[in-house]
Amino acid sequence: MSHHLVEVKELKFSYPDGTPALNGVNFRITHGESVALVGANGAGKSTLLLHLNGYLTPQAGSVRIGDIPITKNTLKHVRQVVGMVFQDPDDQLFLPRVYDDVAFGPTNLGLPPDEVKLRTLNALALVGAEHLRERPPYKLSGGEKRAVSIATVLSMSPSILVMDEPTSNLDPRARRQLIHLLSEFDHTKIIATHDMDLVLDLCSRAIVLREGEVAADGPALDILADRELLDSSGLEKPLRLQGCPICGNL
Amino acid sequence: MASIESSFFDIGRLDVLSSKETPIHRVDARVKVLTTIYFIVVVISFGKYDPAGLAPLIVYPMAVMTIGNIPIRYIAKKLLIASPFVLSVALLNPLLDRSPALDVGIFVISGGSLSFASIMAKYVLTVSAGLALIACTGVDAICAALARMGVPEAFTVQLLFLYRYIFVLGQEAVRMARARALRSFGNKGLGMSTYTGMIGHLLLRTMDRAQRIHLAMLCRGFGGEIHHAPSSGIRPSDLLYLAGWSGLFTLLRIYNLPVWLGKELGRLI
Amino acid sequence: MHMADALISPAVGGVMWAATAGLTVYSARKLKQEMDERKIPLMGVMGALIFAAQMINFTIPGTGSSGHLGGGLLLAVLLGPHAAFLTMASILTIQALFFADGGILALGCNIFNMGFFPCFVAFPLIYKRIIASRHGKPLLMAALAASIVALQLGALGVVTETILSGISELTFMTFLLLMLPIHLAIGIVEGFVTASLVGFVSRTRPEVLETDLVESAGGKGISIKPVLITLILIAAFTGGMLSWFSSSNPDGLEWSIARSSGDRVLQSSGGRIHALLSAVQKKIAFLPDYNFRKDEPEEPAIGERTKEKEDPWPSVSAGTSISGLLGGAMSLALVGLIGFGIRIFQRRK
Numbered sequence: 111m112s113h114h115l116v117e118v119k120e121l122k123f124s125y126p127d128g129t130p131a132l133n134g135v136n137f138r139i140t141h142g143e144s145v146a147l148v149g150a151n152g153a154g155k156s157t158l159l160l161h162l163n164g165y166l167t168p169q170a171g172s173v174r175i176g177d178i179p180i181t182k183n184t185l186k187h188v189r190q191v192v193g194m195v196f197q198d199p200d201d202q203l204f205l206p207r208v209y210d211d212v213a214f215g216p217t218n219l220g221l222p223p224d225e226v227k228l229r230t231l232n233a234l235a236l237v238g239a240e241h242l243r244e245r246p247p248y249k250l251s252g253g254e255k256r257a258v259s260i261a262t263v264l265s266m267s268p269s270i271l272v273m274d275e276p277t278s279n280l281d282p283r284a285r286r287q288l289i290h291l292l293s294e295f296d297h298t299k300i301i302a303t304h305d306m307d308l309v310l311d312l313c314s315r316a317i318v319l320r321e322g323e324v325a326a327d328g329p330a331l332d333i334l335a336d337r338e339l340l341d342s343s344g345l346e347k348p349l350r351l352q353g354c355p356i357c358g359n360l
Numbered sequence: 361m362a363s364i365e366s367s368f369f370d371i372g373r374l375d376v377l378s379s380k381e382t383p384i385h386r387v388d389a390r391v392k393v394l395t396t397i398y399f400i401v402v403v404i405s406f407g408k409y410d411p412a413g414l415a416p417l418i419v420y421p422m423a424v425m426t427i428g429n430i431p432i433r434y435i436a437k438k439l440l441i442a443s444p445f446v447l448s449v450a451l452l453n454p455l456l457d458r459s460p461a462l463d464v465g466i467f468v469i470s471g472g473s474l475s476f477a478s479i480m481a482k483y484v485l486t487v488s489a490g491l492a493l494i495a496c497t498g499v500d501a502i503c504a505a506l507a508r509m510g511v512p513e514a515f516t517v518q519l520l521f522l523y524r525y526i527f528v529l530g531q532e533a534v535r536m537a538r539a540r541a542l543r544s545f546g547n548k549g550l551g552m553s554t555y556t557g558m559i560g561h562l563l564l565r566t567m568d569r570a571q572r573i574h575l576a577m578l579c580r581g582f583g584g585e586i587h588h589a590p591s592s593g594i595r596p597s598d599l600l601y602l603a604g605w606s607g608l609f610t611l612l613r614i615y616n617l618p619v620w621l622g623k624e625l626g627r628l629i
Numbered sequence: 630m631h632m633a634d635a636l637i638s639p640a641v642g643g644v645m646w647a648a649t650a651g652l653t654v655y656s657a658r659k660l661k662q663e664m665d666e667r668k669i670p671l672m673g674v675m676g677a678l679i680f681a682a683q684m685i686n687f688t689i690p691g692t693g694s695s696g697h698l699g700g701g702l703l704l705a706v707l708l709g710p711h712a713a714f715l716t717m718a719s720i721l722t723i724q725a726l727f728f729a730d731g732g733i734l735a736l737g738c739n740i741f742n743m744g745f746f747p748c749f750v751a752f753p754l755i756y757k758r759i760i761a762s763r764h765g766k767p768l769l770m771a772a773l774a775a776s777i778v779a780l781q782l783g784a785l786g787v788v789t790e791t792i793l794s795g796i797s798e799l800t801f802m803t804f805l806l807l808m809l810p811i812h813l814a815i816g817i818v819e820g821f822v823t824a825s826l827v828g829f830v831s832r833t834r835p836e837v838l839e840t841d842l843v844e845s846a847g848g849k850g851i852s853i854k855p856v857l858i859t860l861i862l863i864a865a866f867t868g869g870m871l872s873w874f875s876s877s878n879p880d881g882l883e884w885s886i887a888r889s890s891g892d893r894v895l896q897s898s899g900g901r902i903h904a905l906l907s908a909v910q911k912k913i914a915f916l917p918d919y920n921f922r923k924d925e926p927e928e929p930a931i932g933e934r935t936k937e938k939e940d941p942w943p944s945v946s947a948g949t950s951i952s953g954l955l956g957g958a959m960s961l962a963l964v965g966l967i968g969f970g971i972r973i974f975q976r977r978k
Contacts, residue, residue, distance in 0.1 A: 189578070206498070422967070512654055522720065532681075567674075
């Protein structure tokens with residue numbers, strides 16, 4: 111069993127005020143897979159993601175990362191293995207310079223300063239942001255912020271990358287660059303997104319969440335072609351696969 | 361709300377200035393902080409009626425600004441903008457204190473005028489020194505310096521976070537203010553309920569954001585403490601900077617240069 | 630309410646800095662004990678919020694003038710007194726550094742006036758007490774009372790620190806009469822604003838407030854001792870200074886004091902504490918001599934560290950002589966020229 115495995119079993123979770131969020135979610139993701147997590151707003155995607163690094167604890171069911179169940183003691187290790195990137199980069203870039211933010215993770219891991227520096231510069235290089243390292247975050251463009259926030263997670267050398275709406279608020283070029291970047295990573299990728307074209311470009315597998323349950327789980331292409339499934343889940347086909355605007359044919 | 365936008369733009373401008381590369385910028389932050397503090401102490405220790413003695417001290421802010429490539433006009437403008445309160449208090453001095461102090465032949469200068477001049481001189485000196493400090497030393501460098509000098513990290517880290525999020529919050533506030541302005545049709549000023557509504561929502565958004573930041577921190581292994589990145593040590597040139605300036609300030613405090621200069625000039629004439 | 634460096638003396642600045650530093654260390658330690666790591670980002674963003682909010686003015690109903698939120702009390706309610714104090718301190722620091730809103734040495738005074746009073750006095754002693762008593766509309770009353778008191782104390786602080794510094798010619802009563810009414814009005818408005826904001830939060834995110842109130846009811850809360858000790862120390866110091874001051878206030882007594890030497894001044898006002906203070910003042914080079922007269926030669930006494938170039942009236946001292954003015958102008962000119970020269974040299978490069 112490789113430690114790149116993500117295994118969710120019968121996961122149930124409700125919010126403190128009683129609203130049910132997840133109602134028995136099951137899936138298993140293996141090393142190197144690129145999985146899209148799709149669903150309408152409120153379907154439970156973000157809630158599910160927050161279980162993958164132990165921020166939320168299941169009320170029933172379990173989450174395992176590799177051989178390790180997520181418990182209080184294993185949190186630190188899990189968070190090094192599972193790198194999570196959120197929707198709003200401003201929430202993740204909270205230190206004065208880009209370099210500081212990217213170095214934050216490895217420093218917390220207790221690595222020696224030379225190693226921290228090495229990892230930081232490597233991570234910045236991977237996302238093409240080395241030249242930004244002395245910049246303050248408020249001076250970055252949307253795309254640059256996004257790239258840097260990915261770097262903040264990469265510097266911890268995770269095996270699994272979890273991302274929440276990575277292409278939101280990006281202009282077309284930045285978006286294209288991000289997709290290209292992600293395609294070069296061979297980490298296991300779990301991406302929650304509305305961007306169906308991203309799914310088409312990047313993911314081999316898709317899990318559809320609907321009202322806290324898994325409505326479908328299979329090869330991305332199959333799911334993206336299933337209009338009824340998508341419709342009932344509040345989704346649409348990728349724009350590329352929708353009817354030709356001129357002749358109306360698919 | 362032009363004032364908010366311009367304020368944040370202003371902080372940004374100071375930030376840009378502080379990332380230049382000049383000999384002053386390279387001086388260790390701790391040294392610069394200490395020098396500035398000592399400067400301010402010396403300045404405000406001058407007597408109430410001695411504006412002239414203060415004059416030579418302008419050399420410090422001048423030097424920092426010229427060598428540090430900081431636009432003097434910019435600093436002058438900030439001085440002006442921040443002056444109203446001091447000015448209004450200081451202006452009372454000549455009004456309240458009219459006793460004669462100095463006989464210049466044709467007219468007599470009152471003690472109040474002298475103390476007014478002294479206050480304004482002190483104002484210009486202390487404020488320009490402070491602005492010069494921030495303009496050639498980044499906030500993160502200052503915070504790290506403070507931490508190394510013993511200021512509790514809870515405070516220095518807070519300064520960094522505050523600084524970082526001023527821009528974010530500022531933009532949110534600007535957006536909100538703009539949206540309100542577009543719907544208020546010329547009614548200037550915020551009524552109480554509008555004001556509390558705006559701030560209230562900003563408040564909630566802020567608390568949500570804090571939660572998300574905390575989450576992001578946890579995801580990167582945050583264990584309860586943030587430390588400043590280690591910075592370089594003090595070099596001999598830094599110590600020279602500190603000793604040199606401090607010595608000069610002390611000398612200028614003890615020996616009244618202007619009096620001496622004036623006398624020499626008088627003798628020549 | 631931000632005080633400038635130009636209006637304070639090193640003594641006042643130093644004392645207030647020491648007090649504030651002590652409070653900062655104390656608050657930091659308390660925060661560490663609490664170990665609520667969620668506070669770290671919360672303090673940062675709340676601070677930024679208050680900072681931004683201070684730039685939005687509201688119109689004070691009825692008067693047409695505008696004011697803005699101070700924030701100390703609100704922060705104390707939402708973050709607890711220690712975190713709130715540090716947050717206010719950080720806000721004031723940024724304001725001083727970047728906007729010259731308040732001096733760097735005066736930071737000690739400003740943080741004390743606008744941080745200590747709301748967070749460590751008004752909040753625990755007034756706000757929490759009224760909330761706990763559940764009388765009538767506790768939130769509004771608590772917020773109003775606490776805000777008013779905090780601002781009045783802050784204004785009193787400003788006045789005291791300014792008068793004790795002896796640089797402005799304002800008298801204690803005049804300044805007080807100017808400051809207190811204004812800050813009463815501001816305090817009232819801030820009370821209303823704080824109450825409505827806290828009410829808003831309690832309706833939408835009640836869990837945030839729960840922790841703080843529970844903390845207070847539980848009895849751990851905030852220890853009064855350090856607050857009391859600080860207040861007593863400051864009171865003693867200011868009391869000593871004030872009494873010495875008032876005895877030499879302008880009414881002819883001052884001129885006669887001026888004629889005598891430093892020692893005789895003290896004996897005429899009496900009191901051992903005054904002798905102590907003056908001895909300390911003499912030793913430390915940078916404390917201004919309020920009314921000590923020196924037998925001034927025209928030249929400043931070389932090597933004598935406790936010089937004051939000025940004297941109270943009617944005698945004139947070297948520092949304000951014509952030579953002094955001339956020399957001062959010369960120095961300015963010299964420095965200006967040098968500065969210009971460097972600039973031109975730089976541009977040329």
